[in-house]
Amino acid sequence: MTARAESFRTRNSVPFLRQAAAIAAKDLRIEIRGRHALGTLLPFAATLLVSFGFAFGPGRDVLERTAPGLLWMAMLFAAVMAARRSYQAETEDDALEGLLLAPVDKAAVFLGKAIAVALELLVLVIAVLLMVVVLFDLSPGNPFALLGAFALGTVGLAAVGGLFGVVAEAERTREAVFPMLVLPLVTPVLIAGVRATDLATTGQAGEAAQWLGLLLAFDIVFVSVGILVFGHLMED
Amino acid sequence: MDENVGYLVAGYAITAVALGGYVLRLLARAREARRRADVVASRRRG
Amino acid sequence: MDVAARGLGKATSRSGERALGIAALVAVVVSATLSLVVAPPDAVQGEVQRLMYVHVPAAWLAYLSFFAVFVASVAYLKTRRIRWDRIAAASAEIGVLFTALAIALGALWGKPIWGTWWTWDPRLTTTAMLLLIYLAYLAVRRVVDNPSRRARWAAVIGIVGFVDVPIVHLSVVWWRSLHQQATLLRIGGPEIHGSMLTALLVGVAAFTLVYAYLMTLRLRVGRLEERAVREALSPQVGELEEADA
Numbered sequence: 001m002t003a004r005a006e007s008f009r010t011r012n013s014v015p016f017l018r019q020a021a022a023i024a025a026k027d028l029r030i031e032i033r034g035r036h037a038l039g040t041l042l043p044f045a046a047t048l049l050v051s052f053g054f055a056f057g058p059g060r061d062v063l064e065r066t067a068p069g070l071l072w073m074a075m076l077f078a079a080v081m082a083a084r085r086s087y088q089a090e091t092e093d094d095a096l097e098g099l100l101l102a103p104v105d106k107a108a109v110f111l112g113k114a115i116a117v118a119l120e121l122l123v124l125v126i127a128v129l130l131m132v133v134v135l136f137d138l139s140p141g142n143p144f145a146l147l148g149a150f151a152l153g154t155v156g157l158a159a160v161g162g163l164f165g166v167v168a169e170a171e172r173t174r175e176a177v178f179p180m181l182v183l184p185l186v187t188p189v190l191i192a193g194v195r196a197t198d199l200a201t202t203g204q205a206g207e208a209a210q211w212l213g214l215l216l217a218f219d220i221v222f223v224s225v226g227i228l229v230f231g232h233l234m235e236d
Numbered sequence: 237m238d239e240n241v242g243y244l245v246a247g248y249a250i251t252a253v254a255l256g257g258y259v260l261r262l263l264a265r266a267r268e269a270r271r272r273a274d275v276v277a278s279r280r281r282g
Numbered sequence: 283m284d285v286a287a288r289g290l291g292k293a294t295s296r297s298g299e300r301a302l303g304i305a306a307l308v309a310v311v312v313s314a315t316l317s318l319v320v321a322p323p324d325a326v327q328g329e330v331q332r333l334m335y336v337h338v339p340a341a342w343l344a345y346l347s348f349f350a351v352f353v354a355s356v357a358y359l360k361t362r363r364i365r366w367d368r369i370a371a372a373s374a375e376i377g378v379l380f381t382a383l384a385i386a387l388g389a390l391w392g393k394p395i396w397g398t399w400w401t402w403d404p405r406l407t408t409t410a411m412l413l414l415i416y417l418a419y420l421a422v423r424r425v426v427d428n429p430s431r432r433a434r435w436a437a438v439i440g441i442v443g444f445v446d447v448p449i450v451h452l453s454v455v456w457w458r459s460l461h462q463q464a465t466l467l468r469i470g471g472p473e474i475h476g477s478m479l480t481a482l483l484v485g486v487a488a489f490t491l492v493y494a495y496l497m498t499l500r501l502r503v504g505r506l507e508e509r510a511v512r513e514a515l516s517p518q519v520g521e522l523e524e525a526d527a
């Protein structure tokens with residue numbers, strides 16, 4: 001534990017957070033150039049929501065009531081795809097080895113990638129919210145509570161996805177292993193996110209506080225644990 | 237209430253089959269692994 | 283000297299394994315007798331309530347197994363000794379068995395009492411999530427060929443999963459509190475007394491012995507299977523490397 005703490009400071013001249021920021025910036029630059037979030041995730045989310053509409057509709061009542069759930073289901077799938085994409089970019093050019101050899105704190109790689117994925121998801125969730133408001137008659141509700149839920153939720157999803165994204169690129173990984181791993185773990189984000197969104201959009205924003213607290217606790221736990229264990233996933 | 241005895245029997249039966257079956261499966265795996273190792277060893281010798 | 287010590291270890295562990303198996307079997311028989319014959323039927327639920335004496339121990343062992351996976355995972359990452367990875371893998375496999383069993387028994391108990399197989403009861407739901415995480419753990423183990431990478435990745439999942447379960451449980455409890463519903467375990471009052479409590483505790487003890495026996499058996503199977511693979515690849519190296527490092 002002390003060795004780890006030491007490495008944060010003394011590993012190299014660049015401080016830990018700045019390393020993470022650099023990695024996040026790199027990932028975001030790749031993202032902006034490749035337009036994955038806009039080009040792939042957004043249409044995917046739209047398709048998913050329309051499909052939900054067909055599956056649970058056409059009665060507007062059911063759709064309005066399940067709208068927060070559908071929003072977060074779309075975000076869960078998008079998070080899996082975004083996290084996978086984040087690591088795909090590395091393995092495509094064998095850049096992962098470069099990352100391993102670079103004098104970079106492994107935990108900073110995790111934090112940087114998680115930050116990048118979180119920002120992508122945050123942009124995406126705004127768009128998804130607009131789609132849900134339009135398609136399912138969801139009233140926008142309290143913006144602060146909503147933003148809180150989205151910010152905290154996307155961080156949680158990004159932390160878990162960013163942590164295990166390496167597994168998605170393993171040698172014989174069958175397609176389903178990565179989502180199979182991530183989805184059960186982010187259950188608290190799903191439950192709390194949906195509850196908070198539901199309360200925020202039905203005029204009960206005050207009661208959303210406990211769910212936002214749960215999201216915050218989840219984020220703190222997973223970011224901390226991720227920083228601690230990520231190095232073990234990256235060695236080879 | 238006695239009409240629920242079926243669930244009770246099913247529960248205990250499933251428990252016995254699951255635990256017993258797993259033990260048998262493990263013993264079979266042990267036998268199989270030993271057999272494979274012996275086959276390789278005898279092939280090497282012969 | 284080393285070979286002798288190893289041989290000795292193997293001999294005693296085989297007879298030890300058998301003794302443990304017999305002890306577990308005896309305990310199970312005693313437990314079944316207490317549960318099915320000695321303990322009285324529940325005033326409210328009737329005979330079917332006796333499922334508690336297998337459901338609760340199974341659930342208890344499911345969580346104990348997962349805790350063992352957690353401890354072994356931490357130990358592996360700290361010491362890098364492969365024996366901890368073997369223990370984690372064995373406990374995970376056995377844990378899946380107990381978890382699935384606990385859920386099945388919960389459903390069999392719930393159907394006659396509540397009318398449906400699944401009521402999203404917080405404890406059962408969390409146990410179902412535990413099963414999913416275990417299955418993901420085993421899936422990742424199956425998919426990674428490199429033994430050292432497999433051990434490291436599995437260890438991380440074992441740790442992260444265990445840390446997550448309490449958070450999952452809390453969220454499910456809060457989620458379910460939106461709809462008040464009693465759980466299966468509220469039998470004839472908030473406490474259970476006398477022969478019912480004894481039957482339950484004996485059941486837990488019996489299942490724990492079963493777990494211990496299954497662990498020794500499964501670890502032996504693991505060693506044998508590892509040796510079979512090693513023999514197939516390179517016989518001389520196989521003999522040299524069979525230290526339980």
